[in-house]
Amino acid sequence: MTEVPNSPAIPSPFLRAGGRNRFTARRGRVVAVEQVSPAMRRVRVTGPEFADFTSGGPADHVKVFFPDPATGELVAPSPVGPGEDGIVRPEGATFARDFTPLRVTRMADGVAVDLDFYLHPSPGPASAWAGRAEVGDELVIVGPRGSRGAPQGAARLVLVCDETALPSATRWAAEVPATTAVELIAVAADEGSWIADYVSSTSGRDDVGVNVLPAGDPDAVAGALGAVDVDAATFVFAAGEASTLIPVRRHLKVTLALPAEQFAVSGYWKSGTAGFDHHAPIDPSDPD
Ligand SMILES: Cc1cc2nc3c(=O)[nH]c(=O)nc-3n(C[C@H](O)[C@H](O)[C@H](O)COP(=O)(O)OP(=O)(O)OC[C@H]3O[C@@H](n4cnc5c(N)ncnc54)[C@H](O)[C@@H]3O)c2cc1C
Numbered sequence: 220m221t222e223v224p225n226s227p228a229i230p231s232p233f234l235r236a237g238g239r240n241r242f243t244a245r246r247g248r249v250v251a252v253e254q255v256s257p258a259m260r261r262v263r264v265t266g267p268e269f270a271d272f273t274s275g276g277p278a279d280h281v282k283v284f285f286p287d288p289a290t291g292e293l294v295a296p297s298p299v300g301p302g303e304d305g306i307v308r309p310e311g312a313t314f315a316r317d318f319t320p321l322r323v324t325r326m327a328d329g330v331a332v333d334l335d336f337y338l339h340p341s342p343g344p345a346s347a348w349a350g351r352a353e354v355g356d357e358l359v360i361v362g363p364r365g366s367r368g369a370p371q372g373a374a375r376l377v378l379v380c381d382e383t384a385l386p387s388a389t390r391w392a393a394e395v396p397a398t399t400a401v402e403l404i405a406v407a408a409d410e411g412s413w414i415a416d417y418v419s420s421t422s423g424r425d426d427v428g429v430n431v432l433p434a435g436d437p438d439a440v441a442g443a444l445g446a447v448d449v450d451a452a453t454f455v456f457a458a459g460e461a462s463t464l465i466p467v468r469r470h471l472k473v474t475l476a477l478p479a480e481q482f483a484v485s486g487y488w489k490s491g492t493a494g495f496d497h498h499a500p501i502d503p504s505d506p507d
Contacts, residue, residue, distance in 0.1 A: 232372030233454055233480045238275060242364045244284075244296040244306045245269050249356040250331065255421070256413040258338055258382060260349050261321070264358055265331040268298070272330050274320040275366030277390035278456070278483065280497075283334065284359040285314045285348045295359035306361060316345040317487070317497060319386040320363060321421070332360065335421075337382040340408065343493050369394040374452035379444055379467055381406040381434065381459030383487045385414065389422040391456055402428040404443045406459055434460070441466035449475055454482065461486030461495065465502045472505075 247266030255261045274281075284295035294313050296306040322333040336349030348356075369376075369391055376395050380388040380403065392401045401424065405414045411431035419425045432439055444467055449455060455477070457467045468484045471477050489495040500506035 230372065231480060232374070232452060233370045234372065235276070235367045235370050237365065237367040239365050240273050240275070240363055241271060241302075242304050242306065242362065243268070243298045244359055244361045245272065245298075246295070246357065246359050247332075249352055249354055249358070252352050252354060255335065256417050258409065258413065259385070259417060260336045260338055260352065261333055262336065262349060262352050263324075263331050263333050264360065265326075265329050267329065269330040269332060272320075272323060272332055272360075273366075274323055274332075274363050276363075276368050277387055277394050278458070278485065279320055279363040279366050279390075280317045281320050281332075281334075281360045281362040282315050283318050283345065284361070285316070285344050286357070287312070287314060288344050288347065293357055293359065296361055314344040315361075316343070316494060318345075319384075319390065321386045321390065335386040337385070339382070370454050371396060373399055373454040375400045375402070375450075375454070377401075377444070377447055377449060377453055377455045378403045379406070379440060379455070379457035379459070379464075380404075381463070381487075382408065383460075384458035384485075385417060386421070387458060388456075389418055392418065392422040392424050392427050397424075400428075401426070402447065403430070404440065404447075405429055405431045406434050406440055406463065407431055408434045434463070437463040437466050441470050444470055445474075449477070456483050458485040458487050461489040461499075461501050468501055469505075 245268035247264040251263040253261040286293040294309050294311045296308050299305040318334045320332050321335050324331045338350050339346050376399050378388045415429045418427050471482045486501045
């Protein structure tokens with residue numbers, strides 16, 4: 220009988236390094252506002268509490284606390300203590316939504332975080348705040364609690380994202396190796412002619428293939444994904460309006476039967492729901 224030597228385990232191409240960040244609430248001020256496209260407004264926030272802010276993954280999110288739209292009062296968590304892990308939750312109503320820490324910039328006088336807000340046509344408190352944000356405005360940012368990096372071994376990355384997930388999409392494109400081919404199926408409420416420029420200028424990659432589809436047709440989005448050859452070396456990230464993602468998730472999970480490590484699907488908002496909880500199942504008939 221021939222002896223077969225033990226072969227070393229081959230690491231998965233979809234391995235994503237992860238870790239916890241210090242979990243705290245940071246109060247900061249807006250130091251810059253830029254209208255990066257008609258639909259997208261970039262806000263830079265900084266303050267002494269941001270000195271150790273880190274964000275290690277493209278799907279990281281922070282909970283952003285905004286002032287009460289009626290009174291202007293900013294009710295938000297506070298840190299348990301300087302340098303400690305944990306937050307003290309406030310009494311009273313808060314106005315908070317999830318956002319992607321787009322970029323962390325270390326400057327001579329501190330650390331700044333950029334957030335890109337999609338200005339959706341029927342704004343809730345977050346969109347409305349972003350639409351009129353000015354230098355000097357105050358915010359509180361909680362998180363990111365944990366981070367998971369982008370896979371470093373995938374040959375191809377396919378992104379399915381609407382406007383709210385474009386900040387994350389640009390991070391995915393920037394955080395995979397330059398040798399990973401990236402394709403984006405973008406879902407947009409307008410004609411989306413700004414998206415290719417937004418993606419290349421924000422990610423720093425000018426080789427991302429962009430296919431824009433109109434919002435409101437989940438089957439067309441799943442159809443566009445179905446036309447892409449998702450082979451054994453392709454990782455898929457899909458995020459945006461939760462109901463739109465139901466057939467997308469079904470395609471990945473049921474039709475292609477991909478292993479869980481090969482894709483991630485996340486509902487970022489839900490049509491008709493204020494402050495959608497992204498932990499809620501995307502497809503209530505088939506929860507994770
Ligand atoms: C992990 C994560 C990361 C996210 N990152 C970003 C990001 O970087 N940038 C970003 O812009 N958003 C991001 N979002 C989405 C954002 O949290 C939601 O769009 C949020 O609902 C906006 O809050 P709001 O107060 O403006 O609207 P809400 O008060 O939540 O909603 C009010 C009304 O507006 C509608 N609505 C809400 N969002 C939209 C929308 N996008 N388009 C059309 N109608 C809408 C709702 O149906 C509701 O009827 C992220 C969400 C998650 C979970």
